[in-house]
Amino acid sequence: xxxxxxxxxxxxxxxxxxxxxxxxxxxxxxxxxxxxxxxxxxxxxxxxxxxxxxxxxxxxxxxxxxxxxxxxxxxxxxxxxxxxxxxxxxxxxxxxxxxxxxxxxxxxxxxxxxxxxxxxxxxxxxxxxxxxxxxxxxxxxxxxxxxxxxxxxxxxxxxxxxxxxxxxxxxxxxxxxxxxxxxxxxxxxxxxxxxxxxxxxxxxxxxxxxxxxxxxxxxxxxxxxxxxxxxxxxxxxxxxxxxxxxxxxxxxxxxxxxxxxxxxxxxxxxxxxxxxxxxxxxxxxxxxxxxxxxxxxxxx
Amino acid sequence: xxxxxxxxxxxxxxxxxxxxxxxxxxxxxxxxxxxxxxxxxxxxxxxxxxxxxxxxxxxxxxxxxxxxxxxxxxxxxxxxxxxxxxxxxxxxxxxxxxxxxxxxxxxxxxxxxxxxxxxxxxxxxxxxxxxxxxxxxxxxxxxxxxxxxxxxxxxxxxxxxxxxxxxxxxxxxxxxxxxxxxxxxxxxxxxxxxxxxxxxxxxxxxxxxxxxxxxxxxxxxxxxxxxxxxxxxxxxxxxxxxxxxxxxxxxxxxxxxxxxxxxxxxxxxxxxxxxxxxxxxxxxxxxxxxxxxxxxxxxxxxxxxxxxxxxxxxxxxxxxxxxxxxxxxxxxxxxxxxxxxxxxxxxxxxxxxxxxxxxxxxxxxxxxxxxxxxxxxxxxxxxxxxxxxxxxxxxxxxxxxxxxxxxxxxxxxxxxxxxxxxxxxxxxxxxxxxxxxxxxxxxxxxxxxxxxxxxxxxxxxxxxxxxxxxxxxxxxxxxxxxxxxxxxxxxxxxxxxxxxxxxxxxxxxxxxxxxxxxxxxxxxxxxxxxxxxxxxxxxxxxxxxxxxxxxxxxxxxxxxxxxxxxxxxxxxxxxxxxxxxxxxxxxxxxxxxxxxxxxxxxxxxxxxxxxx
Numbered sequence: 040x041x042x043x044x045x046x047x048x049x050x051x052x053x054x055x056x057x058x059x060x061x062x063x064x065x066x067x068x069x070x071x072x073x074x075x076x077x078x079x080x081x082x083x084x085x086x087x088x089x090x091x092x093x094x095x096x097x098x099x100x101x102x103x104x105x106x107x108x109x110x111x112x113x114x115x116x117x118x119x120x121x122x123x124x125x126x127x128x129x130x131x132x133x134x135x136x137x138x139x140x141x142x143x144x145x146x147x148x149x150x151x152x153x154x155x156x157x158x159x160x161x162x163x164x165x166x167x168x169x170x171x172x173x174x175x176x177x178x179x180x181x182x183x184x185x186x187x188x189x190x191x192x193x194x195x196x197x198x199x200x201x202x203x204x205x206x207x208x209x210x211x212x213x214x215x216x217x218x219x220x221x222x223x224x225x226x227x228x229x230x231x232x233x234x235x236x237x238x239x240x241x242x243x244x245x246x247x248x249x250x251x252x253x254x255x256x257x258x259x260x261x262x263x264x265x266x267x268x269x270x271x272x273x274x275x276x277x278x279x280x281x282x283x284x285x286x287x288x289x290x291x292x293x294x295x296x297x298x299x300x301x302x303x304x305x306x307x308x309x310x311x312x313x314x315x316x317x318x319x320x321x322x323x324x325x326x327x328x329x330x331x332x333x334x335x336x337x338x339x
Numbered sequence: 340x341x342x343x344x345x346x347x348x349x350x351x352x353x354x355x356x357x358x359x360x361x362x363x364x365x366x367x368x369x370x371x372x373x374x375x376x377x378x379x380x381x382x383x384x385x386x387x388x389x390x391x392x393x394x395x396x397x398x399x400x401x402x403x404x405x406x407x408x409x410x411x412x413x414x415x416x417x418x419x420x421x422x423x424x425x426x427x428x429x430x431x432x433x434x435x436x437x438x439x440x441x442x443x444x445x446x447x448x449x450x451x452x453x454x455x456x457x458x459x460x461x462x463x464x465x466x467x468x469x470x471x472x473x474x475x476x477x478x479x480x481x482x483x484x485x486x487x488x489x490x491x492x493x494x495x496x497x498x499x500x501x502x503x504x505x506x507x508x509x510x511x512x513x514x515x516x517x518x519x520x521x522x523x524x525x526x527x528x529x530x531x532x533x534x535x536x537x538x539x540x541x542x543x544x545x546x547x548x549x550x551x552x553x554x555x556x557x558x559x560x561x562x563x564x565x566x567x568x569x570x571x572x573x574x575x576x577x578x579x580x581x582x583x584x585x586x587x588x589x590x591x592x593x594x595x596x597x598x599x600x601x602x603x604x605x606x607x608x609x610x611x612x613x614x615x616x617x618x619x620x621x622x623x624x625x626x627x628x629x630x631x632x633x634x635x636x637x638x639x640x641x642x643x644x645x646x647x648x649x650x651x652x653x654x655x656x657x658x659x660x661x662x663x664x665x666x667x668x669x670x671x672x673x674x675x676x677x678x679x680x681x682x683x684x685x686x687x688x689x690x691x692x693x694x695x696x697x698x699x700x701x702x703x704x705x706x707x708x709x710x711x712x713x714x715x716x717x718x719x720x721x722x723x724x725x726x727x728x729x730x731x732x733x734x735x736x737x738x739x740x741x742x743x744x745x746x747x748x749x750x751x752x753x754x755x756x757x758x759x760x761x762x763x764x765x766x767x768x769x770x771x772x773x774x775x776x777x778x779x780x781x782x783x784x785x786x787x788x789x790x791x792x793x794x795x796x797x798x799x800x801x802x803x804x805x806x807x808x809x810x811x812x813x814x815x816x817x818x819x820x821x822x823x824x825x826x827x828x829x830x831x832x833x834x835x836x837x838x839x840x841x842x843x844x845x846x847x848x849x850x851x852x853x854x855x856x857x858x859x860x861x862x863x864x865x866x867x868x869x870x871x872x873x874x875x876x877x878x879x880x881x882x883x884x885x886x887x888x889x890x891x892x893x894x895x896x897x898x899x900x901x902x903x904x905x906x907x908x909x910x911x912x913x914x915x916x917x918x919x920x921x922x923x924x925x926x927x928x929x930x931x932x933x934x935x936x937x938x939x940x941x942x943x944x945x946x947x948x949x950x951x
Binding site: 042043044045046047048050051055058059061062085086087088089090091092173174179181195199200201202204206208210211212223224226228229241 | 342349350351377414415418424425427430439442443447553567568569572577581583610611612613620622624626637673678728730731734735736738742743744776834859866
């Protein structure tokens with residue numbers, strides 16, 4: 040026995056991926072979405088390059104519709120020494136006032152998919168770290184750790200490079216880039232156990248509390264600010280809820296839960312019979328293979 | 340509720356499943372996920388469950404493209420955990436592309452689960468999967484005899500499959516394997532031992548997977564190997580070497596050697612993030628600092644001082660070809676092993692291997708999914724170990740220089756003796772001395788372009804002008820070399836590559852002698868020109884693109900060759916039925932339509948002398 044736990048092994052693998060990417064690409068950037076996966080990825084990156092500061096900036100593709108508590112943590116992280124955070128908002132979406140209430144799928148398309156493209160092109164980044172995990176969704180089970188994107192940021196599942204051992208191929212043609220997923224082999228439970236072990240700070244919305252919510256189309260939505268529009272007959276009520284994933288607040292469903300600390304969250308997860316993306320309205324836009332289609336178009 | 344600590348015993352097993360959909364593979368994996376509670380209710384609800392039974396297979400098929408075709412076309416990774424272990428399953432298809440996908444999935448696996456349909460028994464496919472898994476270094480196998488429910492849980496069917504496999508395993512040298520009768524559909528012997536098969540006394544599949552020894556645990560007891568990923572240097576006071584410990588255990592005070600230079604030092608500190616460690620073991624990503632200020636960079640290996648690995652530049656290896664375009668012997672590919680990437684050439688295969696029979700077949704090249712034994716030569720020595728001893732320092736990939744695709748996976752057998760024993764002849768009169776004696780900086784001026792572009796004319800003028808300025812030169816011309824040194828070569832792609840390789844080597848020797856070498860060859864392939872560039876010292880290779888449109892060259896047709904090629908009397912003629920790959924960023928670009936040969940030669944000489 041080496042005494043290494045599976046979390047030690049996952050940690051070592053992720054650090055190895057982060058270091059390989061920085062060694063073999065010119066302008067890496069880390070997508071920082073403020074959620075638990077981003078928190079873990081950032082923590083691993085700090086470990087990978089210590090005692091040197093992070094050798095790349097963080098990039099937040101903002102939609103202006105995130106939870107207030109997310110912006111608070113983002114700004115706190117940005118103030119840490121050695122951290123450089125770039126915030127990108129799609130100007131076109133901003134000018135047109137694109138929002139999740141009036142524009143449905145267009146909201147995600149313009150703010151997130153298009154916003155991400157703009158930000159990556161503006162920074163001329165040839166590598167972007169993302170916190171996606173293969174266990175999240177069926178179409179992600181075959182995603183590579185290092186995934187090549189065309190000049191137009193498209194993903195071609197049929198032209199993926201075989202990944203053998205831990206030998207990653209970062210060679211790129213003109214205009215191509217890679218998305219790199221250091222957490223590929225982590226599951227949701229692994230992420231929470233690691234957060235507990237390493238005392239990583241996450242957005243308080245993950246913990247159960249009494250919150251003002253509205254139930255709509257089977258989702259429990261939080262009324263996070265005055266922009267929330269109530270439908271006819273809808274009532275704001277106070278319920279004890281928490282979030283398993285975080286995104287734009289009008290698109291992210293909460294779950295009823297009493298899990299108010301990490302230990303309770305992990306215990307709840309071990310009993311849980313629902314997947315984490317179940318609360319995400321965005322996955323369901325466009326039918327059963329919505330996520331696969333979004334990936335082809337360049338969504339993370 | 341008090342926080343619950345991570346269970347201490349949880350380690351990680353990676354395994355691969357081999358078999359086709361017909362063998363009930365997807366059903367079995369679906370069942371493993373379901374029984375370990377790794378499937379969620381909302382995912383189950385999305386599945387069409389015919390007649391109330393859960394369709395386990397549809398839990399694991401991924402992309403809509405393959406769902407429509409009803410086949411699995413790639414490697415998919417699945418995750419499940421029990422209180423004892425976390426598992427990563429590489430799920431690979433049994434259909435076409437099997438070799439590429441299986442080798443990819445198996446490259447990180449500790450164990451292979453081979454699926455055999457109880458009604459069909461051991462098939463050619465089972466044998467093929469076993470041999471491929473063994474090739475990639477898997478030493479532990481499970482023979483899962485599936486669909487036992489369809490043979491009424493009959494022991495005779497199970498025994499027949501086991502007997503068949505025993506005979507094969509003995510011949511193939513597969514030592515450690517455990518047969519388990521299962522039904523993915525009903526869950527027999529998957530998580531729980533089956534009530535329907537009281538005659539089976541062994542463990543269930545999950546019980547076995549939970550207790551099988553981990554391959555990685557043995558690595559900690561071997562000599563230290565740490566391939567350096569990067570040098571961490573935040574300030575003048577700290578210089579650390581970051582990497583994942585591939586083998587061994589390291590503690591502060593341990594004597595180490597940096598390979599390939601062989602410099603010795605002692606480990607001072609071991610860091611993981613900000614934390615200082617008393618030791619690091621195989622599998623950990625750490626940063627080491629050394630007691631001495633020794634040269635050490637990405638691609639080097641820090642190793643136990645008393646037991647360092649070898650370095651060599653010629654190897655014999657197994658090669659699995661993974662690309663649609665076949666291997667071109669003699670062409671340069673990028674070879675990545677550990678954290679080192681070097682230029683490498685692969686010689687024509689010694690033989691190819693028929694995976695089903697293990698027969699050796701004569702082969703001139705390797706195509707998609709072919710496996711062969713080859714010799715590989717690298718430009719620089721690399722630190723390695725035989726693959727059977729170390730996956731981390733014995734496994735490599737080849738990358739195509741033009742498409743950047745990963746085209747092959749290799750597994751080193753051993754270094755070739757000639758590389759180990761024939762050291763570079765140490766010479767007292769160095770290339771610097773040769774150059775200084777001639778009072779010039781050596782260079783290779785490499786003219787490339789279509790036949791009839793005017794390369795030879797320009798090259799002649801360049802040489803005359805240089806000699807007039809008392810420079811020491813030599814002109815290598817395509818036609819002249821082909822009458823002598825390379826008269827055994829024709830015009831096939833392979834011969835053209837060898838032609839350029841030899842010219843490159845001659846030019847290299849002449850530049851070592853201090854000469855300015857001018858060459859005039861069509862040299863149609865970018866990869867070969869890059870290969871020659873990589874042989875020369877930085878800045879000594881000057882690529883000159885003599886650029887004319889094909890129509891202009893053909894209209895000139897000074898040697899009448901285009902007419903012959905058009906008439907079909909001359910095969911493989913560049914521009915007609917063989918491609919010309921123009922340089923993407925030549926050092927000098929000559930527009931040979933508007934520029935006279937005289938002016939072109941002046942431009943080249945001017946550039947050359949400015950550089951010197």
